[in-house]
Amino acid sequence: MSATPSQTGFPSSAPPLGPERAVAWPSRTVRTLANGMQVVLAEQRTFPKIAVELFFRSGNSRVALSTPDIAELTARVVRTGTLSRKSRQIEEDLRRMGASLATSAGADSSAIAISGLSEFAPQILEMVADLAQRASFPPEEFERERRQRVEELKIERTTPGFLARERFRRILFRESPYAVIAPTEAQVESYAVEELVAFYRENYVPSNALLVAVGDFASAEMLQLIEKTFGDWKTVTAHPFSVPSVPPGRGRSVDLVHLPGAVQAEVFVGNLALNRQSPDWHRAVLTNAIYGGAFNSRLIANIREQKGYTYSPRSAFHALRHAGYFSVHAAVRNEVVAASLTEIFYEIDRMRSLPVTENELKDAANYLSGAFSLGVGTQDGLLGQLSTVYLDNLPEDYLETFREKIRVLTAQDVLLCARRYFDSPNMRIVVVGDRAQIESQAALFGEVRVHDAQGAQLA
Numbered sequence: 001m002s003a004t005p006s007q008t009g010f011p012s013s014a015p016p017l018g019p020e021r022a023v024a025w026p027s028r029t030v031r032t033l034a035n036g037m038q039v040v041l042a043e044q045r046t047f048p049k050i051a052v053e054l055f056f057r058s059g060n061s062r063v064a065l066s067t068p069d070i071a072e073l074t075a076r077v078v079r080t081g082t083l084s085r086k087s088r089q090i091e092e093d094l095r096r097m098g099a100s101l102a103t104s105a106g107a108d109s110s111a112i113a114i115s116g117l118s119e120f121a122p123q124i125l126e127m128v129a130d131l132a133q134r135a136s137f138p139p140e141e142f143e144r145e146r147r148q149r150v151e152e153l154k155i156e157r158t159t160p161g162f163l164a165r166e167r168f169r170r171i172l173f174r175e176s177p178y179a180v181i182a183p184t185e186a187q188v189e190s191y192a193v194e195e196l197v198a199f200y201r202e203n204y205v206p207s208n209a210l211l212v213a214v215g216d217f218a219s220a221e222m223l224q225l226i227e228k229t230f231g232d233w234k235t236v237t238a239h240p241f242s243v244p245s246v247p248p249g250r251g252r253s254v255d256l257v258h259l260p261g262a263v264q265a266e267v268f269v270g271n272l273a274l275n276r277q278s279p280d281w282h283r284a285v286l287t288n289a290i291y292g293g294a295f296n297s298r299l300i301a302n303i304r305e306q307k308g309y310t311y312s313p314r315s316a317f318h319a320l321r322h323a324g325y326f327s328v329h330a331a332v333r334n335e336v337v338a339a340s341l342t343e344i345f346y347e348i349d350r351m352r353s354l355p356v357t358e359n360e361l362k363d364a365a366n367y368l369s370g371a372f373s374l375g376v377g378t379q380d381g382l383l384g385q386l387s388t389v390y391l392d393n394l395p396e397d398y399l400e401t402f403r404e405k406i407r408v409l410t411a412q413d414v415l416l417c418a419r420r421y422f423d424s425p426n427m428r429i430v431v432v433g434d435r436a437q438i439e440s441q442a443a444l445f446g447e448v449r450v451h452d453a454q455g456a457q458l459a
Contacts (some may be wrong), residue, residue, distance in 0.1 A: 035207070037211060038209065043216075044214050045215075045216045048119065050215030058109065058241065075110050076145045078112065079103045080137075099120065132204055142193040153184070160259060160432040164267070168268040170455070212386050256438065258452055265432060271421075272326075273324045276392045276394060282405045286364055286368065291422070321392065326421055334438055337438045
């Protein structure tokens with residue numbers, strides 16, 4: 001006979017949550033240099049490291065309709081050499097400073113990031129400045145990165161998740177630059193290094209730049225060092241850029257990407273929504289956590305825990321600079337595509353019809369508050385949050401008031417938000433998998449358009 005919890009002395013339930021701890025916000029300094037570069041500094045002196053990231057408010061969307069991925073290729077090649085350093089010298093300098101370097105480009109921004117020991121702060125800043133102002137774009141490095149990108153695309157076009165995201169963005173944003181998330185192999189093969197240099201010269205300029213530094217330093221001294229390192233960077237005005245708004249689609253649409261022999265299907269569902277500038281953003285974050293954005297959400301309880309259709313379904317609001325969208329995705333067995341879509345829409349419509357419970361509201365607020373607190377507890381996490389604030393022009397107190405604004409929301413806020421941004425009657429549906437296995441199921445939700453992995457429509 002097994003012992004009961006009271007007999008063993010072990011508790012039978014989780015202990016109650018303790019009081020929420022206040023976040024100790026670091027000292028923050030915000031300045032704009034004479035050349036237009038914005039600087040944000042946050043002291044976090046728990047260990048002797050610093051993280052520095054230089055952002056440019058230009059990314060892949062700026063060139064998506066003409067030369068997709070040029071921003072990404074530019075970011076990759078930037079780190080391979082400057083007028084005074086070859087690639088090997090850069091790597092040796094990084095090792096000597098105990099530092100790491102990353103360059104990247106997203107839809108709306110590009111970045112050069114270095115983190116390392118704080119005693120090497122002058123050298124770290126100097127390397128960031130060197131890469132930002134004097135990248136040399138060695139032809140052999142460009143060729144290597146171009147070949148690698150072509151090979152990556154070959155792999156991506158056999159990957160259900162990538163194909164689903166690509167088709168979903170295409171049908172959601174249509175003629176907008178945000179519709180394009182990747183080039184074709186032929187496009188990459190046609191690019192010349194001169195196109196990267198042109199993007200670099202037009203967009204890697206101080207008036208387009210935001211420098212965020214977090215770590216073990218005194219802000220006044222760090223600001224002087226930044227002035228010394230970047231102050232003589234010539235002022236150049238970046239070309240203005242905006243993305244025209246896209247009207248929402250009417251009625252549900254169903255697109256199938258045929259991937260012969262696929263043993264499971266990738267499902268994407270969603271609609272145009274909001275971005276972080278919206279006054280509804282906090283409501284949307286909480287609403288999504290209850291629906292499918294947290295591990296104890298309704299969607300996961302339904303199609304993972306109760307029905308076993310998928311391992312990890314997720315939903316999210318995605319904020320771009322000039323737009324935003326809501327999506328639900330799941331990888332499911334071929335035979336339960338229709339059943340999974342039915343439950344996805346059932347939970348969406350339930351959110352739109354009835355208020356959530358007080359327990360759900362409280363659990364989601366606790367989850368978001370805890371995740372947020374953990375996220376700003378590291379240098380990289382804090383730097384990422386600060387960059388969001390200043391790249392998206394959010395209120396200065398956005399981070400400090402986030403938890404408070406989440407906790408004051410009510411079930412009525414969630415209901416109104418779901419009705420506004422879960423556009424169930426007009427959602428876009430994308431399914432990737434073997435056509436023979438899933439087309440008849442997809443057709444239950446509307447007329448199906450079928451595409452191959454390259455995007456061509458099939459009969």
